[in-house]
Amino acid sequence: MGLTFIAIKPDGVHRGLVGEIIARFEKRGLKLCALKVVVPEKAIAEKHYEEHAGKPFYPGLVDYLCSGPIVAMVWSGKDVVAVTRKMIGATKPAQSEPGTIRGDLALDMGRNVIHGSDSDDSAQREIKLWFKEEEVCSKYVKADRMWVYEVTDEHTH
Numbered sequence: 001m002g003l004t005f006i007a008i009k010p011d012g013v014h015r016g017l018v019g020e021i022i023a024r025f026e027k028r029g030l031k032l033c034a035l036k037v038v039v040p041e042k043a044i045a046e047k048h049y050e051e052h053a054g055k056p057f058y059p060g061l062v063d064y065l066c067s068g069p070i071v072a073m074v075w076s077g078k079d080v081v082a083v084t085r086k087m088i089g090a091t092k093p094a095q096s097e098p099g100t101i102r103g104d105l106a107l108d109m110g111r112n113v114i115h116g117s118d119s120d121d122s123a124q125r126e127i128k129l130w131f132k133e134e135e136v137c138s139k140y141v142k143a144d145r146m147w148v149y150e151v152t153d154e155h156t157h
């Protein structure tokens with residue numbers, strides 16, 4: 001089953017973009033499996049971005065994530081990692097296509113509004129880092145499933 005971890009970063013929360021971003025994922029047909037508002041603990045933010053540890057921007061990146069509440073979410077759907085990465089757009093907003101979240105809502109790489117897992121392995125690691133198992137409701141069958149998917153099997157939700 002395809003799951004991904006999405007976080008609306010503190011700038012997205014402070015700028016009032018939460019509803020707009022969630023609406024985009026809902027309208028695409030994805031299924032919301034978990035959601036919470038949380039001010040990240042430094043240790044979790046460091047772990048989340050551990051692949052960047054040692055890079056010059058790492059301390060600022062961790063401070064940015066911890067600077068206010070984030071909206072942490074789990075979404076599921078067909079090809080959910082690839083689909084959400086496309087919807088989010090390139091890391092540098094100047095390179096994000098119009099129509100993407102960053103292409104429409106962000107201007108600065110250090111304030112790029114949203115995070116999305118970049119692979120199934122990262123998604124699994126990040127979901128475990130941010131959520132307890134019982135906080136993720138991935139089993140329910142969404143009522144519009146037969147209108148979102150042509151074939152509804154164990155790979156669609």
Ligand SMILES: Nc1ncnc2c1ncn2[C@@H]1O[C@H](COP(=O)(O)OP(=O)(O)OP(=O)(O)O)[C@@H](O)[C@H]1O
Nearest residue numbers: 052057061090091109110111112114115116117118
């Ligand atoms: N060279 C850089 N200088 C400053 N900040 C950077 C740089 N590269 C990445 N970042 C910051 O680190 C975050 C993580 O970088 P990554 O390469 O994982 O991009 P991403 O997967 O598009 O972003 P995210 O992980 O936040 O979804 C970026 O969102 C950006 O805020």
